[in-house]
Amino acid sequence: MSMDIVDLKPSLLEDLKKLYKNLEKDNNNDYNVTIKVEQKSFRAHSVILKLRSGYFRNLINNEIRRMANMFNRRITLEISDINSEVFASCLKYIYTGEFSLQEDNDFLFDLFIAAETLKLIDMKLVEQLERFYLVREATPPPNALPPRTPRRLKRNISTYSTRSPTEPTTPTEPRLQRKNTLAKVPIVVNRPSIRIKPISSIINIRQMKRISHWIDRVESGDNNNDFFLLAKGTWDSMTKIKFHNLCDNKGPTLILARIDNTNDIIGGYNPHSWTSSNQWIGSTESFIFSFKSESREGIDDINFSRINNPNAAIFDGDSNLDVGFGSDLSLFSGEYKHVHYQRRIMNCDTFTIKELEVFQIRKNIRTA
Template sequence: MSIQFLPYLSKDLIKLLENKKNYDFIINIDDNDNKKEFCLHSIILETRSSFFEDAISNGLAKKENNIYILNFPDISVDVFNIIIRYIYGGTIDLNNKPAADILNLLIDCEKFKLKELYDYVQDNLIKHHQSWIFQNFILIQQVSFKYSEFTKLQNYWTTIVHEEPEILFNAIDFTSVNKEVLLSIYKNENLCMEENELWDNIIRWGKAQNTELPEEINDWTTNDFNILKNSLQDFIPHIRFYEISSEDFCYKIMPYYSVLSNDLYQDLSKYHLVPNWQPKFNNLKPRKADFSVPINPKSIASNFLSFNSDIPSMIPDTPKIPKIPKFSIDSDLINHEEAALISSWIQGDEEIRISNDLEIYHEFHLLIRGSRDGFTNTVFHNMCDGKGPTIIILKLKNETSILGGYNPINWDINKHGNYEPTSESFLFNLGEEIILSRVQKWENAIFHSNRGISFRDLQLIDTFNLERGVYCTKNAYDKKIHTQGFYIADEYEVFSVISKS
């Protein structure tokens, strides 16, 4: 009987990766500030990955001074580190990795033909990053259906849409969804959504496809209605208009009557006005969804993984996808609508209502997460000093509301003991009642402290997740965001703020 000592082999090969001995292959990763050169070994690369075998044989990898060279400007250093350690050592660790990195890892596994990792990486996303999937629902569709072998994500996405379509329709980028994708959803007889809501959403989608249409429908011309009609004509046969109430017909359908055929509109009008009218075009059976049973979308993931469902894919392929979401936030505390609201505050808006229609002015890049990196003042300053404008997001122990603050200048431990004046900082509470508190005493807006984070009215001190780790008061900002006193941080995150302009 043979005995395997694979962990020793893995350890030795990782050592070879790290000491670069006798390397003959250089891979340059990332074109941004985080670029890195990897010194590798062609015999290992071509043995473990058919991509590298082809790259060497077909000349994609250029050879200079007996060294093969490849450049991957669109792959991040963090993701390639995971891939190359797997290629050498056969191990992979996705603990505490951002969901966006894991999705990009899945894409890059396809690039390097590491098929044995497809299911593992998809399972990790589904099991550990459900909230991020819901926040980036359109992106997940675009990625998963571009690659035919990403069947687990395809089936999971399809299941979610069937059972909780609001996640799709409430997505901030819903109107960018492909027409064929959306049409296949409207054809689904098991869709859990009322017909009046489906009508509202398809009108919203149709308008977004034709940005030249006036914002106010009262300003529309006959040609404007015809433009919308052309965009929606394939959807109309799949909406159960006769299940829409008379009130919704009056206020939602009638303003867009020109989108319907004249025969259908006349028949619908008689159906709602004439007692016992027998409809002529009521050919669709009611959808089979049971609206009386509440659905918890987050339970779908565990059920999906437990039963290893083999649901047939219903959504067609889409030709192009963005590598990175148009807007997303890698946060365990806030969603992208809340992030968009914070972005509007940075821009100077005073809106305190969460909406998926808010314009997005900034990108938020995660610098630190307490549960991943630590809750100490030392870790904060090491990872966040000198990073420019930042947003602090904080959840207190045994509380549900989210507190936070915006610092438009650098954190700097070397300025310990000094106030930094600014008129642009603010604090907030994203609770049931949203509170925006702008700085009032601008000369006391930010206090540099070697003990942690201080907005004067919101302070994170020493070890933030211990007793007296958080302090709230009312002094330098115009509104109180929380009852005065000491608290314990349950989680906190810091994001660098980058203007999209």
């Protein structure tokens, strides 16, 4: 007796797409997860999230264990490390296997980071984004993110759409196809050249990229700096002695601080090593800045200032004095004055730091 096998993949994919579209309807109650990202809320189904994302599988399992009567209550999750627009693209991909490349390069970069953060099971999204960056006339340097996509390539490519969220890929054919087909090119695993280990809990990826551009004195383009965490902690736990034990003689550093009460973010870049010398360090490359708390996910509301008096750019105090950027930003004493840097970055003269992070900055040197 023979048995006919019906391929349900096309109809299953269509059903998943309908399920995704129904999530947006106001009268839809067929969901059991609410995900809060920035000021937006997204609806979803735990079974889909757990199957498609390793990140959500762990998060939901932990939440279920914590909750009582789980079948009678919806699960609420909060995500703070991903932009809401980027997350919307990730959620669409989880349900439909589709994502668009008609976005600017900053958005695609953030989408790449988010896909890895969410640990999408089949990782097609990560691989497709890597391929998108790797399609260029010249062979990219090893272990480096290729330059931004040429305009002519961006005109020729509109959207990738995987055949099915569960269908395996066969990346063997070196060709690029249009919408509704899976792009098949050899996988070359290159990670973005900006690396933050671990990712800052004070600022986001986009803000970190902007700071990297400031360091290089460019408006846009590749990120040529690696960020390695040296120190992280609350203000009560971060003493001057600990700061110098962890951060002295480490080369260029970036200091980030969150201010108590306002949650505004301040920081500064020292292109030289901290050495506890109790001397002024001259520099033309140092800068200080602030981000408003309500603009943490944006990059426009910024107060940025380069040094005006290079001879007094950095004060390299020891554990008995202070570390600071000119006479302007004294971190441990919590004082700000507009003296040696070009622009004012704060409206107050005193502040209390709530949280502090210090990153070592290393140039990501690429070899041809």
